[in-house]
Amino acid sequence: MTERDDNTIIDLMVIGGGINGAGIARDAAGRGLSVVLCEKDDLAQGTSSRSGKLVHGGLRYLEYYEFRLVREALIEREVLLNSASHIIWPMRFVLPHSPNDRPAWLVRLGLFLYDHLGGRKKLPGTRSLDLRRAPEGAPLQDQYTKGFEYSDCWVDDARLVVLNALDAVEKGATVLTRTACISARRENGLWTVQLRNTRTGLMQTYKARAVVNAAGPWVNDIIGRVAGTNSRRNVRLVKGSHIIVPKFWNGNQAYLVQNHDKRVIFINPYEGDKTLIGTTDIPYDGAPEHVAADESEIEYLLAAVNRYFKEKLRRSDVIESFSGVRPLFDDGKGNPSAVTRDYVFDLDETGGAPLLNVFGGKITTFRKLSEHALQKLAGFFPTMGPDWTAHATLPGGEIANADYVAFTEQLRSLYPWMPRALLNHYGHLYGARTQRIVKDATALSGLGRHFGAQLYEAEVRYLIATEWAETADDVLKRRTKEGLHMTELQKAEFTAWFEAELAKAA
Structure with a gap:
């Protein structure tokens, strides 16, 4: 430069x-x-890499009469799904009803508005669940007999x-x-x-x-x-923290639970075998770059999950925690959850x-x-x-009819030698641009050094050349999430290799 x-x-x-x-x-x-x-x-x-990783209308914002925001978000949900169906995909959310919190009629009304405010086209609508019979109720405590299921979308935020x-x-x-x-x-x-x-x-x-x-x-x-x-x-700074734990239920559905303080907590499948749980809402006045989840927040999130599920999470189950600072417009509301x-x-x-x-x-x-x-x-x-x-589509989103399932079948026919997990990794991160990484490789050996999990040298070199990756964390935490699947030794060895490669290029 x-x-x-x-x-x-x-x-x-x-x-x-x-x-x-x-x-x-x-x-x-x-x-x-x-x-x-x-x-x-x-x-x-x-x-922007420390969010709940959702493209959603914001069901709880209806309680604060944010109808314009919810309508805009619901419309955008499908616009974004069409633009980048490789990094954004539908997810069903199960909301077990607790009679001690919001009344069932209010939840039904909110979900009715959620289904109809934004001109929903692609995503399935809300349905009621008998949690005593529905498989989605299996991991929940027996006292939760009624529930609702609705649609939103997952996104790889970074x-x-x-x-x-x-x-x-x-x-x-x-x-x-x-x-x-x-x-x-x-x-x-x-x-x-x-x-x-x-x-x-x-x-x-x-x-x-x-x-x-x-x-x-x-x-x-x-x-x-x-x-x-x-x-x-x-601007008003509000801290939101999340924890990651092993996945502890069967199925692809996520859960949305109401805590004693009326806040809602998302419990979402994450990276295949893990769970992302969040978020908190706490006023923050420190330096944004130094934000971190407090022990009290971690315990709060664990308690919210344990209130609903049969399997009890412990502090030792927490694989990782992260926290982000939301830069909200200061509208004078006292409750951080009520700030627009x-x-x-x-x-x-x-x-x-x-x-x-x-x-x-x-x-x-x-x-x-x-x-x-x-x-x-x-x-x-x-x-x-x-x-x-x-x-318009985003890079990699040039998938016919935004049909990711059909697209993955095309990838399998192009790369029959590639393990399904690796193919899904490339497909979800790079979509229609997967070929720019794989190039003319016809076997795993053609992808270069294997660092662990689904991380190969060909992908890393692509990220350095094309996507501004300048540190090991850029690759392991933001461009991919492979750091969550690698051992400490693998991460250390990758970091040493990465820094050596950058030093050679300097």
């Missing part, structure tokens, strides 16, 4: 490589704007971010990871933006016609310290050089948020193209 010419003018500088920043960069590049996205860490290293960034680059954008925005100042109707690579120290300067601040939990820091501006809006998950924009047009600050948002509505962001800036870019993302 060479130092950037100060005289080069771009249309849009996007600060933040989470789902909103990547989505905005993709949308803008697809409209013909020149775009640079900078991210101080790895793509999705913050909140890959969703990477695919948006990849699509942005393929449409002409520049994506700079490990590159912090250290200063942004208005000068003569333009922004002068200074960037610093956090690994090499390289400084770059861009002139930009507009800046989008999609820094998530750091949005206020960009507004004040970096841009030297003010905003009448504020909707998004809000603050457009500062001072001096004809706009700064668009993004507050809030959720993974499910990122595409619509991105579209709205570009609509907000349309007056400054009168020649930019129209809305386009609603019917």
Whole structure:
């Protein structure tokens, strides 16, 4: 990388490589704007890889009368399912009814609205369950005799971010990871933006016609310290923690349970043989990069599960925990669970050089948020193209009729030598682009060194060359989840190999 010419003018500088920043960069590049996205860490290293991994309408948001948000999210659920059916797929959720919590009529009403608010087309609707007879009731305690089942979708959150960034680059954008925005100042109707690579120290300067601040939990820091501006809006940081334990029931269904404090907890199948449980909602005022799950949160989640299931989880069952900071728009609500998950924009047009600050948002509505962001800036870019993302696929999502099952059959015919688990791994992560990893290999030996689980050298080299993987964690935690399936020795050996390979290339 060479130092950037100060005289080069771009249309849009996007600060933040989470789902909103990547989505905005993709949308803008697809409209013909020149775009640079900078991210101080790895793509999705913050909140966007630490979610509950759901594309969902937000059933519980109905209690807070967030009907517009739920409707938009339900519509987006199917839009996203069509755009990336390899990393997003339907999941059925079982909601056992406890008479001590929300009354059954209220749950039925909420599920009726959930089925009909968003023009559901592809996903099956709600049904009632007799948990004494239905197989979904088998792992639950005998006292739970009634239940409901409804649909939402699973998503690989970190890959969703990477695919948006990849699509942005393929449409002409520049994506700079490990590159912090250290200063942004208005000068003569333009922004002068200074960037610093956090690994090499390289400084770059861009002139930009507009800046989008999609820094998530750091949005206020960009507004004040970096841009030297003010905003009448504020972000409220709320911590959400999850735990991962071995899967402890049969079937592909997930569970949604109501805890004593009225919060709902998701208990979802994860990575085949594991379970993802979350989330908590706790006000947070620390540094977002230092967030971690507290022991009290872990015990809270374990207690919520143990209230409903026959098999009791213990602290020793927890394989891993993680925590993310949600940058919610501060609407003045006291209860963190009641704070809106909707998004809000603050457009500062001072001096004809706009700064668009993004507050809030959720993974499910990122595409619509991105579209709205570009609509907000349309007056400054009168020649930019129209809305386009609603019917576009993400990289790897070019699957006929978004039929992933049929697609996997095609993969099996292409690679009859490949073990089913590895084929599913490639199919789910890379979809129609699997061939870019496998290339002309005709046996496992053609994929290079095997590091453990489903991780082979061919995939790692693809991630380094194409998807901004610069550390072992980028590969093991975000581009893939193979770190969850490898031994400590395998992870250590892979890290040593990875660092040696990067040193050779330096």
